[in-house]
Amino acid sequence: MLLSSRLSDPPDAPKPLSLSEYHHLARWMDVMGLTLAALLRDDAEVLLKPHPDADRILHLLRRVEDVESLLGHWERLGIWVLGEHQPEFPGRLRQRLKTSCLPLLFGAGPRVSLDQGGLCVVGSRDSPEESRRFAQAVGERAAREGCVVISSDMRGIDRDVISATLAAGGRVICVLSDSLEKAVTSKRFREPLESGRAPLVTPFTPDIRFAVANAMRANRYQYGLSDAAIVVESRQSGGIWSGADENRKHRWVPAFVQTGAHMSSGNSALQHLGLLPISRQDIEQSASLARLITERASAPSATVRPPGERPDLYAIFLSELAQLDHATACSEESVARHFGIEVQQARAWLTRAARCACADKPR
Numbered sequence: 001m002l003l004s005s006r007l008s009d010p011p012d013a014p015k016p017l018s019l020s021e022y023h024h025l026a027r028w029m030d031v032m033g034l035t036l037a038a039l040l041r042d043d044a045e046v047l048l049k050p051h052p053d054a055d056r057i058l059h060l061l062r063r064v065e066d067v068e069s070l071l072g073h074w075e076r077l078g079i080w081v082l083g084e085h086q087p088e089f090p091g092r093l094r095q096r097l098k099t100s101c102l103p104l105l106f107g108a109g110p111r112v113s114l115d116q117g118g119l120c121v122v123g124s125r126d127s128p129e130e131s132r133r134f135a136q137a138v139g140e141r142a143a144r145e146g147c148v149v150i151s152s153d154m155r156g157i158d159r160d161v162i163s164a165t166l167a168a169g170g171r172v173i174c175v176l177s178d179s180l181e182k183a184v185t186s187k188r189f190r191e192p193l194e195s196g197r198a199p200l201v202t203p204f205t206p207d208i209r210f211a212v213a214n215a216m217r218a219n220r221y222q223y224g225l226s227d228a229a230i231v232v233e234s235r236q237s238g239g240i241w242s243g244a245d246e247n248r249k250h251r252w253v254p255a256f257v258q259t260g261a262h263m264s265s266g267n268s269a270l271q272h273l274g275l276l277p278i279s280r281q282d283i284e285q286s287a288s289l290a291r292l293i294t295e296r297a298s299a300p301s302a303t304v305r306p307p308g309e310r311p312d313l314y315a316i317f318l319s320e321l322a323q324l325d326h327a328t329a330c331s332e333e334s335v336a337r338h339f340g341i342e343v344q345q346a347r348a349w350l351t352r353a354a355r356c357a358c359a360d361k362p363r
Contacts, residue, residue, distance in 0.1 A: 001081070003036075003057070004103055005205050007066040014056040023099055025057065077184050078108050078193070079206055090115040096224045096252045100217075102203040108184045109192075109199030118148030118173060119293070120222045120253070123157025123232035124240050124266075131157060131233040134258055134280045136164040138230060141289045143170025150226045152176065152218065153183065157232045162198075171197045173225060177218035180206035212239070219243030228293050229255040230278060234266035244270055254297035317349050 003017050003025070017025065028051060029036055038047060039061055048054040071081065082089045082105040092115055093101050107114075121138055123131060139161040142149045149165040150173045151158040165172050172192070176183055180202050183189055192198030203221060204214055216239040223229055229247060234240040234257070247255055257270045259277040271277055276296055286292040317339065321329055328334040336346040 001067045001070075001104065002061050002063055003039075005067075006208075007063055007070065009063070014059045016060060017057075019100070019102060021053075022103055025051075025053075074106075074181075074206060077181060077206075079106060079180060079184060080108070080111065081106055082111070088114075090225060092117075093221065093224045096250070097220055100220065101224075105201060105203055106180055106206050107199055107201035108180065110196045111199065113148065113171070113199060114173065114201065114225065116148070117227035118150045118225065119289075120150045120226035120229035121157070121161040121232060122151060122219070122222060122229070122240055122243065123161075124234060124238070125154060125156035127157050127233035128262070130260070130262060130280075131258065132160050134283070135161040135232050137280055137283050138232075138289075139164030139170065140168045141283055143168035145289055146170070147290055148173060150175065150222050152215075152222065154215070161232075166192050166198060169197075174198055174200045175218050175221045175225070176200055176202040177204065177215040178202075178208050178210040180204075215239055216242055220246065223247045223252050223255075226253050228253050228297060231255065231257045231267070231270060231275065233258065233264060234270060235264070236266045236269055241266060241270075244275065245273070248274060254293070256293070256296070318353060321353065 004019075004022050006016055026036060029038065032047070034047065038044070039057070041047070044061060045054075045058060048057055051057065074081065084094065084101065084103045084105075088111050089105060093105070119138075119142055121135060123135060127135075135157045139149055143165045148171045149161055151161050152175050153159055153162065154177075162172050162174055174183075174189075180200060183200050184193065184206075189198055189200065193200070201221070203218065208214070219239055220243065223243065223246075229244075231240065231244050234244060244255060244257075247253065255275045256278040257267050257275040258279065259267065259271060260279050263271075278292075278296070282292060283289065321335070324335075324338065328338060332343050332346050332350060335350060336343045339346065
């Protein structure tokens with residue numbers, strides 16, 4: 001906390017270490033034959049003298065009273081803090097996120113369930129009603145089977161699935177990107193926290209405000225804590241897309257995407273990129289949600305696209321094209337602007353799509 005957390009420092013005070021700076025210092029200490037704990041010794045100034053950023057680090061280390069005050073405040077709220085080297089810190093996060101894992105984890109509620117896996121369920125804030133019902137169906141089914149649901153408290157799909165799971169008596173892990181202090185005192189989480197059904201965790205200090213970058217970083221933690229993931233609704237940009245794509249590239253867990261008659265272009269693109277299809281009918285009619293996910297993820301045809309394999313860009317183009325209005329889809333220039341490609345490329349793909357459409361017509 002001394003090295004990497006923002007406290008009540010004046011604006012002109014030295015900034016806490018970034019994640020890369022923190023890891024660089026840890027490696028430097030290791031080369032010197034010392035652990036980070038040695039920085040709390042009386043001779044820390046002597047130990048740090050060869051380090052190029054010694055003055056800044058020493059300033060950060062003097063904030064002991066501020067840290068002690070914050071720890072006391074959080075303890076009264078029921079908030080705990082875990083360091084990455086403590087045995088209770090989730091091993092899944094260390095193993096999967098590696099150096100992108102922040103050195104501290106803040107939370108409330110039981111810590112023992114954090115490394116036991118679960119089903120990550122994510123989706124866009126402004127999703128259609130059909131997708132919200134899908135998320136609620138997943139939450140209710142997971143609760144009946146005793147499967148832990150892992151998501152955030154963001155408005156939309158994430159909050160829907162958390163609420164549905166808790167309402168059905170199930171268990172969740174809620175990964176927050178901001179305002180843990182507010183969450184632990186909210187009426188919504190009071191009973192689930194007391195009963196141990198909803199541990200809240202965040203890699204950010206409990207009083208931090210919302211920031212898009214933090215929300216996107218928190219997505220990694222949802223995948224990192226889980227056994228499998230379902231993307232309910234996604235655009236072809238933004239945090240849900242980037243989280244799903246990062247999981248695909250690193251192959252942390254098997255990932256599914258909601259499919260159906262009114263599948264969004266983002267969902268269709270994720271399926272073309274290798275995410276496994278799953279429908280609301282699958283959820284409601286399967287004998288076991290856990291068995292359904294396990295069997296589909298291990299089936300020979302259920303292959304996640306390996307890193308380095310080229311995605312079918314034309315298939316993604318075709319899926320998105322079907323969602324455009326007629327005027328835009330019929331203009332080479334408009335299509336090129338929409339996709340950010342050259343007019344020549346737009347012309348080639350539109351010609352290819354027209355040939356395929358003609359070939360499919362009955363003679």
